[in-house]
Amino acid sequence: MGHRLVRDFFREHLRQYLLAIASIGIAKVIQVQIPFIIGEFIDQFHQGITPILIEHYALKLAVISALYVGLFGVGQFTIGKLARIFEGNLRQRLFQHWETLELEYFSQHTVGDLLSHVLNDVPAIRQALAGGINQSLQAIFLFAATLVMTIKDINLGLTLVSLIPLLLIPVVVVKLGPKIRHQSRVVQESLSRMSDLTEESLQSIRLIKSTGNEVIERRRFTTKVDTIYDNSMQLVRLNTTFQALIPLLSGISFAITLMYGGYLTLHHDISIGAFVAFTVYLSMMVRPLMQFGNVINIFQNSSASLLRIQVLLEAEPQIKDPLMPRVLPQKGAITFRDLSFCYDHSDHCALQHIRLRIPPGSILGIVGRTGAGKTTLARLLLREIDPPPGTIFIGDTDIRDVSRESLRDYIAYVPQDGFLFSLSIGQNIAFPLPEPDLQKIQQAASEANILAAIQAMPEGFSTIVGEHGLTLSGGQRQRIAIARALMKTQSQVIILDDSLSAVDSVTESVILDTLKKLHDQGRTLIITSHRLSALRLADHIMVLDDGEIIEYGTHAQLLAQHGFYARLYAIQSQGSEQHA
Ligand SMILES: Nc1ncnc2c1ncn2[C@@H]1O[C@H](COP(=O)(O)OP(=O)(O)OP(=O)(O)O)[C@@H](O)[C@H]1O
Structure with missing residues (x-):
């Protein structure tokens, strides 16, 4: 069901997603032309360059860059917008769903726990739908287009040899990804426990103060904060290892390029322009491969969130109305x-x-x-x-x-x-009527012997509960x-x-x-x-x-x-x- 949520959303917004995919795809194909043009430009120096040719290359680059930025912007904006729509819809759906459930459900699930779904799981899914899809599209199109350019226009052997270390990046991701995901869940759970404690303590602040329990509460809170710190540090260690290994692999790949590419250039198997273009292409390939890693992380993280949301949305109200409800008698024992x-x-x-x-x-x-x-x-x-x-x-x-x-x-x-x-006090009395009748409210307040106390409040029936420290006995x-x-x-x-x-x-x-x-x-x-x-x-x-x-x-x-x-x-x- 969790995945159906996403599938249904894609289906509903198919046109806009197609527009985004096409925009990002074309943008990336355009982007890979840039190193090629730079390579051509360098080679022109050998064949004799003229001021007109320089202007021609500069204009070409400017047009291509402008096209790239425009198309890429459209794609990214569309995906970001759709993800925000999904996020808002999901929050509303959760809230509406919770309203259908009975009190028993809420005695089994703490408010902190439920809030953590709205505050953590929903954004995690949004992140997959925005950053995840965005980066996947960029990575796929850019990697494929770069590969085509290097193989077709530069050198197949150089491409293959230089790629070997880079291809280890997915291995690193597969090894470290699940550990990072597990640890991030541990951090989330410890955060949720802290928010439960904070809520409980602040709600019972009067009791804590009257019983002089501040020190014990502070100690309980400190333990929770220490746990969060330990769990977060473990996550930081894993993330740091992950982030360090990837630049290491790309560094090795560059060293190979310099050696083998330099050798090919020396023997005139490729031109200097092609060699320079290749190094630019290689640096362009590192980013998509890192993005593949990020994307795997984002999707792993969000699939756990999606699963949790699925469990929440599948909770059925135990008490249901009959299909053909009977009408209650006007007067009955x-x-x-x-x-x-x-x-x-x-x-x-x-x-x-x-x-x-x-x-x-x-x-x-x-x-x-x-x-x-x-x-x-x-x-x-x-x-x-x-x-x-x-x-x-x-x-x-x-x-x-x-x-x-x-x-x-x-x-x-x-x-x-x-x-x-x-x-306001008036709205509280009239609740849940949306348009309260002030005369009726005043009468009810008078019958409940609270009218004088309300009239003595700063703004009478319009006084907002909780504002300016307004608390009631x-x-x-x-x-x-x-x-x-x-x-x-x-x-x-x-x-x-x-x-x-x-x-x-x-x-x-x-x-x-x-x-x-x-x-x-x-x-x-x-x-x-x-x-x-x-x-x-x-x-x-x-x-x-x-x-x-x-x-x-x-x-x-x-x-x-x-x-x-x-x-x-x-x-x-x-x-x-x-x-x-
Ligand atoms: N949600 C619940 N789950 C399990 N047991 C419950 C729940 N609510 C109440 N009980 C139990 O059912 C019994 C009756 O509780 P109930 O609240 O109806 O008593 P009461 O007479 O209204 O008490 P009080 O005067 O303190 O309000 C108690 O033993 C209580 O512990």
């Missing part, structure tokens, strides 16, 4: 029918035998220890991860039979950590996330996944009042929380423990059971009394 779910590679199930019915327009509270399975339940309902068939229904419709888009319109989800994009982020969910007025179900954990009790009350209004309009609410005060609106409360429902009922019923809920209630009421 959410039913979990003996739902059990285990994450891949996990030795125990996150949810076990969940049987529950949430009537439309009701409020369900969910409480449970960390790791009890609350978020997993919400993620399954949103089909961020796929529930087993026949386990989650809205009305009579299995949520696997509807499109994910309609499911996400139907359900507004507020995560615990509201993520903020580096957009955990509670403010949660309120923006809630405002974002309130913008989805079409949603029938709202899930708050522990999203009141960082707000104070006054804000909690304001938000619960808003939620009450939404409930009065007939919306279904699912509120998970560690803090029972956030569940005071709930009609029913479910207690999850280790993936199982251990208690279920109204607040009063649960208190009467004297179980987990009652104990938690006692602890939290005591805490709040002491606080008061």
Whole structure:
């Protein structure tokens, strides 16, 4: 598939590639005329030269050089342009592809790893398509044309003898090329590990500082930098050997030319002009042979990159929409029918035998220890991860039979950590609507009790997050996330996944009042929380423990059971009394 990417691109831009090949080919044929003209010019000195002849040769050289430069420029520009188009297309394709994949994929691949593909592999392929093709064309045409000129117009024996050392260049390339390729991969991997560490450290800079961990982090970073240095130096050694051997071989070739060519000239087998032209031709041949080496390196490097990109693009989204999606009912109960779910590679199930019915327009509270399975339940309902068939229904419709888009319109989800994009606060609330309605945004912000805080910001709703060091507290982020969910007025179900954990009790009350209004309009609410005060609106409360429902009922019923809920209630009421 990786090679198909390139093949399809060639096919799509065949005309332009043909134009480039023809331009470079003709340019190189023209270029090899230059030494021949110089040789002729020198020989003219023996036969008697006139000022008119000098002007004639100068003009001929000027015209030929201009033609060469023009044609070569067209070829090189076209190939460079096409490679840049390919690079841009490939980056877009990767990004679009990643957007189709689920969260699980990103928990298995670090951002640093994925970025290194965009930053290293894509340019490596572009380099093959630009520099690689360009140099190949130059090398092939120039080498072939030079060979024809030296054999046809100068001397076959001299050509063959002088070429022997030069022909060892490909041997050197074959021996050292794979080693260089392997080492460059090692360097790339160590770079990717460093970028992962940098990202992790900078993202958790607050934690590092608060725990005084700077020295340990610095040491970890130094180890990574040292590894990069060692690996890079090994690469430098290999590259230097490679680069040194090639001039050595060409030096030997020149020595042979001087000896044998000088001998032939002395015996008048070739003219002085031909001898001079030959040395120029020989120097012209060294470059294509070195280019063959470079090209092999570039292609080897890029074929590894192409392989990696191929693996990335072949990653299939696990969750797919049905071919004929069903439409969700306007109002329907959410039913979990003996739902059990285990994450891949996990030795125990996150949810076990969940049987529950949430009537439309009701409020369900969910409480449970960390790791009890609350978020997993919400993620399954949103089909961020796929529930087993026949386990989650809205009305009579299995949520696997509807499109994910309609499911996400139907359900507004507020995560615990509201993520903020580096957009304005207003755009963050309206996300993903492209043209936000300011009045609606203001209303949502007011209902989420964040309006005053936003109005106090330097540019109000237009303040860009992250600019001028603008950072928001955990509670403010949660309120923006809630405002974002309130913008989805079409949603029938709202899930708050522990999203009141960082707000104070006054804000909690304001938000619960808003939620009450939404409930009065007939919306279904699912509120998970560690803090029972956030569940005071709930009609029913479910207690999850280790993936199982251990208690279920109204607040009063649960208190009467004297179980987990009652104990938690006692602890939290005591805490709040002491606080008061
Ligand atoms: N992507 C994942 N891969 C493997 N196991 C996971 C994954 N996400 C969660 N788990 C596991 O599934 C179980 C339930 O996790 P979940 O996040 O649903 O709990 P939770 O009740 O929401 O916890 P918290 O209150 O801390 O948010 C835990 O044992 C957790 O380690």
